[in-house]
Every structure is written in C-alpha cells, then in structure tokens.
Amino acid sequence: MAIEISATTRKAQGTGASRRLRKTNRVPGIVYGAGEATMIELDHNTLYYALRNEAFHASILSLELDGKKQSVLLRDFQMHPFRQQVQHIDFQRVDAKKKVHMKVPLHFLNADVAPGVKVGGGIISHVLNELEIVCLPADLPAAIEVDLSGLELGHSVHVSDVKLPKGVELAGHHHASDAVATVQVPRGHVEAAAEAAAAADAAAASAAAAAPAAAPAAKK
Structure with a gap:
C-alpha cells in the first residue's frame, strides 16, 4: 500500500x-x-x-x-x-514503465547470533547504510535486508553477498568487493590484551633481573 x-x-x-x-x-x-x-x-x-x-x-x-x-x-x-x-x-x-535510480536503506538482520559476536565477543560495524539501485517503480523495495548470521570475527559482508530483490540492480559507485558490514574485536579488548601482554613482559624482565647470577665454573 x-x-x-x-x-x-x-x-x-x-x-x-x-x-x-x-x-x-x-x-x-x-x-x-x-x-x-x-x-x-x-x-x-x-x-x-x-x-x-x-x-x-x-x-x-x-x-x-x-x-x-x-x-x-x-x-x-x-x-x-x-x-x-x-x-x-x-x-x-513516476512513470511506471521507466526505471528509477534510488538510494535504499539497508536493514541488518541476525547480528546477535553472528559467530563473531556471540562467540568471539566482537561488535558489528556498518560500513554502508544504503545502496544505490535501479529498478522499475513496481519493483522498488522500501529497504534491502542483509543477513549477518554467518559473520565470523574479523570478517566482512560484501556488496556481492547482498541478495537483491527481483528486478533490482546495483547502480552508482558500488563494487562487488566493497564491505557492507564487518565484525571487529572491541577496541577496549584490544587495548586490555596489549596492556596484559606488556605487564607480563615487564614481570618476566623484573624476575630475570632479580635472579642470582650463575656461579663461575671451578678451575681444575
């Protein structure tokens, strides 16, 4: 309607x-x-x-x-x-017989069950929020759905992965390899891991410095 x-x-x-x-x-x-x-x-x-x-x-x-x-x-x-x-x-x-060029919003689905989020603890980053398309007026979608359910940590959904509705074609500057959404490790987790690694290295260095020097070998 x-x-x-x-x-x-x-x-x-x-x-x-x-x-x-x-x-x-x-x-x-x-x-x-x-x-x-x-x-x-x-x-x-x-x-x-x-x-x-x-x-x-x-x-x-x-x-x-x-x-x-x-x-x-x-x-x-x-x-x-x-x-x-x-x-x-x-x-x-609108002429029903002529194709229209439009920007259509993307609706992202199943982000909460994506392995990169549910198991890997990552967060979804939306690289694109809309796509430029060409279609006849009767085929114009109000939005295009993007399924994120299979997205692994560190991976992306690309334009080529988006299933377009029948009669809809990509337009504009989009390329098949363009990322639409990615799942990344939260910045705070990366910083915490780096700090933990630095603390471990510092502790190891301190322990090595505090250890007694090895006794010289006895002369025969």
Missing part, C-alpha cells in the same frame, strides 16, 4: 511568498518530471512526521494534488539550520 500525502497548488511564488507560507505552517514544494513542473504547498506537521518514516524516503508515494492522485518519489528536502522546520520539498513524478 502506497504512502499517501496531500498537497495543493501554490499560486504565490518567490522568496517572500515562501516565507509568508511557512509562517502559516505550510511548506512550499515542487513536483516535476513527465510534464510541466507544478509548485505545491503542504501541511508542515503532516510532512514533518512523514519524513521521520524511513519508508517515506525510498517508496513510491501517492500524492493527492488538488483532489487528483499521482505517483511520485521524494527527491530532496531542506530543513531549517537549527529549527525543526521543513523549508522546502521536491517530488518527482
């Missing part, structure tokens, strides 16, 4: 008009692609909470504009430098 959001056509344009619009708890925006660009406005609070939903950023959205629905993708949005206020938002119309 598509995520729905409502908007109305924005008649007043320009910096001053956008500033006045924001004072009324509305957000200026634009819908472009597959025809003429349309200036729109949306309710700020509804949009703000929608943006907190991860799926809103990587899903086909149903935008109701002046009572008519159209399929769109979120392409960009700007936030106020220090206020929790959406300043502007961009949507792109």
